[in-house]
Amino acid sequence: MTGADILLKSLIKEKVDLIFGYPGGKTIALHDKLKDYPQIKHILPRHEQGAAMMADAYYRVTGRPGVCLTTSGPGATNLITGVANAYMDSVGMVAITCQVDRDMVGTDAFQEVDITGITQPIVKHNYFVENVKELPQTIKHAFHLASTGRPRPVHIDIPGDIFKQNLKEFNYPQNINLPGYQLPKEPKQTSVDQAVDLIKKSARPVIIAGHGVLIARAWTELKQLAETSQIPVISTLLGIGSLPQSHPLCIGMLGMHGMAWANYAVHNADLIIGIGLRFDDRITGKIDEFAQDANVIHIDIDPAEIGKNTLVDVALPGDCKQILKRLNQNLPAKKHERWLAKVATWSRDHRQSLVKKATRAQKTKHLMAQDIIKEIDKQTKSQAVIASDVGQNQMWAAQFYNFQNPNQLLSSGGLGSMGYGLPAAIGAQFADPRAQVWAIVGDGGIQMNIQELGTIMEHQLPIKIVLLNNGYLGMVRQWQEMFFKKNYCATKLVNPNFIALAQAYNIKAERAADWPKAQKIIKQAALDKKQSFFMEFIIGEEDCVFPMVPPGNNLKDTIIKRNQ
Amino acid sequence: MTTRNQQIVILQVQDQPGVLSRVASLCRRRRFNIKSLTVGTTHKTGISQITMVFWKEEARIKNIVNQLNSLIEVLEAEVVHPKDVIDKELVLLIAKKDQLEEYIFKKCTVNDINVRIINEIDGNPVYELLGQGGAIEKLLQGIDIQKNVIKLVRSGLIALKL
Secondary structure (H helix, E strand, O other): OEHHHHHHHHHHHOOOOEEEEOOOHHHHHHHHHHHHOOOOEEEOOOOHHHHHHHHHHHHHHHOOOEEEEEOOOHHHHHHHHHHHHHHHOOOOEEEEEEEOOHHHOOOOOOOOOOHHHHHHHHOOEEEEOOOHHHHHHHHHHHHHHHHOOOOOEEEEEEEHHHHHOEOOOOOOOOOOOOOOOOOOOOOOHHHHHHHHHHHHHOOOEEEEEOHHHHHOOOHHHHHHHHHHHOOOEEEOOOOOOOOOOOOOOEEEEOOOOOOHHHHHHHHHOOEEEEEOOOOOHHHHOOHHHOOOOOEEEEEEOOHHHOOOOOOOOEEEEOOHHHHHHHHHHHOOOOOOHHHHHHHHHHHHHOOHHHHHHHHOOOOOOOEOHHHHHHHHHHHOOOOOEEEEOOOHHHHHHHHHOOOOOOOOEEOOOOOOOOOOHHHHHHHHHHHOOOOOEEEEEEOOHHHHOHHHHHHHHHHOOOOEEEEEEOOEOHHHHHHHHHHOOOOOOOOEOOOOOHHHHHHHOOOEEEEEOOHHHHHHHHHHHHHOOOOOEEEEEEEOOOOOOOOEOOOOOOHHHOEOOOOO | OOOOOEEEEEEEEEOOOOHHHHHHHHHHHOOOOEEEEEEEEOOOOOEEEEEEEEEOOHHHHHHHHHHHHOOOOEEEEEEEOHHHEEEEEEEEEEEOOOOOHHHHHHHHHHHOOEEEEEEEEOOEEEEEEEEOHHHHHHHHHOOOHHHHEEEEEEEEEEEEEO
C-alpha cells in the first residue's frame, strides 16, 4: 500500500466526502489513486484560492472541516488568502499541500516553497510529514484540531515521495496525543453565579451574538436565554442567523455598518452579554469609548479572546452551548419592557427604508441594491443561502436580507477578502446540493475569482449570481467620498461585458437597469431550481452604505444619512 | 527578583522541530517585545523549557500568556512571580584595563553574584558573572558601557520554578 492510499484511507476514516483540489507535479501520484476511492468526490476549482474558499463554505454549511489540496510551490501559495480567511473567521479546514521530495527540501528545488513557514501565523497548527508512518496520526490530529475547540484551519505539508513510500498495513489510530492542546474546562460555578447576578440586576441588557453561537450550534439555547430574560439580541456580521430576523427580540447587526438602533442599544446598555465573538474594531468602534456604562459578560471558547480587546467583568471561557445551558438553568424569567420600548423607538426613528432613501446619491431613478436584496428576500421566502462578497454588496446583503436560519449568510468577516462570494457559493452548493444558493457580489469582487464560473459550468450548479454593478470598487469609493474629498483614485473600474462573459461559460445571463426587468429576472431565478442564472444589476455609481460609524468613532456617532 | 520593568514567562514545550519558531513568530506578529529568550532541555524527556523575559506590559501580559498557551506544542505558559523562581543569568564581559575591577567585585559581594576573571586579552580582564537576573541588571546599569567595556554578551535569563 502506498502513501497515497494511506492518505486517502485516512481521509475516508474522517468521513471526508469531498476534496477541493488542484493537481500539480507533486500530486500526480495521489490523484492517480483517487479512482480507487469512489467515496471521495474530487472537485477541481479554477484557482487554488477557490479551493480554500469552497472548503471554507463547506464547513460553514455542514459543520465539518472542508478539505482542500494543492501541489507544492505556487499551488500552495495560492491557497493562502483562503486559509487566512478561514483562520480569521474560525472556520474548520484541513489544507493539504504537497511538497517537493524529502531529499530536495531545502535546496530551492523547482516549485519548492517553505509553505509551513508561510502558513504558521494563519493556522491553528501545521505539520510537515517526515515519513509515511506518521501520516495516519497526523491526519487524525489535524481533523481533531480543526473541528474541536475554536475551529480553525490546520495545514499538512506532504513531500511528494511519501505518496510512493510503501507501508504494509493501514492502521488508523484511535487516540489523540496532543498534550499541549486542552479544551477549556467547565467554567467555575462562582463565575456562572456572578453572570446570573449581573443579568438579574441589569435594567438595560443586550446580547451580542457572534459566529461562536453558530459554530457551537447554540441557537436554541440563545433563544431561550433571550426569551426568558427578555433581552434584545444583536448580532455581529457572522452571528447573523443565530436568532431569526423575524423574532421580536432580534434587533439586527451592529457595528460599522450595523443598524443604528443596534449601535445605540449597545452604547446605552448597562450589561453586554457577548457570546462567541471577539469584540473586534468593526463592531466596537473606538474601543476606549465602547459601551462605557456596561458590565461585560464574555462567553468564548478561546480564552485568549477574553479580555483581549475589551475589559471583561465576568469571563466565561468554554463552549457557548454548554455555558448558555448553565445560565438558562439558573435564570428566572424577567421583563425589560421600558428598555425594549426604548430600543423600539430608536428602531422606528431610523428605519431601514428611511436610511435607504437617504443613501440615494443621484436624482436619477437608478436601481438600488437595497431594493434588489429585498426582492431576492421576498422571492426566495427568506430561505436562500446567501454567499456575499466583500464591500458594499456584503453590507447590503447583511442589512436587507431577512435571514431566518443559522449559517444562512456566508461572508468573509475578519479578513474581508474580496473574491470570496463566488467560490463560497460553490462550496455551499456542494455541501448542500438541495439548498438554493445565491451569490451576491460586486463588479470588483467577482473579477477576483471570476474563473470559478468554469466550476459552475462544469458541474451545472444551480447557483444564482447577483452582480451589483456600480462601476466602482464601491466601498473604497465611499470612503474616498466621505474622507478623501472624492478623490476617486484607482476605484473606477473599466469592466468587461459581464453578460457575454457569463454566456461564454454557458451560463444563462441577463442584465437589468430598471425595476420591472430587475423584478422579473429575480422572480425567474427564484423559480428556476435547475440551472445557474447570472443577473447583472446596474446600480447607482455613488450610492453609499448607511448607517456608518466612521472608523475610530464611537457607536453613538453612527451616521444615518449622507451629508449633502 | 527581576527589576521592576520586566516580567518572566516560563513555557514548557514539546521538544519538536519548529517549536521555537512558532513561539518567536507569535511574539513578532502580535508585537510582544521580548527582552530575552532562552531554551533548553529539562529533566523530563521530550520537554524543553523556554524562559522569556518581556518588557513589562501590564495590560498585555495576560494576553501574551493566553496567546502562547494557544500554541499546540506549548504545554503550559505562565507568568511567574519572582519569589516563586530561582533565576540566573550569565554575563561575559571584557573590561578595559584597571577600570571596573573595584566596582565589579564590590557589587558582586553585595549582590551575591559569582564573579571570576577567566582570561585576559591584551591586558584587559575577561569577567564571568553569574547571578540572579535582577542583580545582574543592577550591576550592569552602574557601568558606563561606552567608556569602560570592550565587549559584553549575556546569556539571557533561565528560571527554575520552585
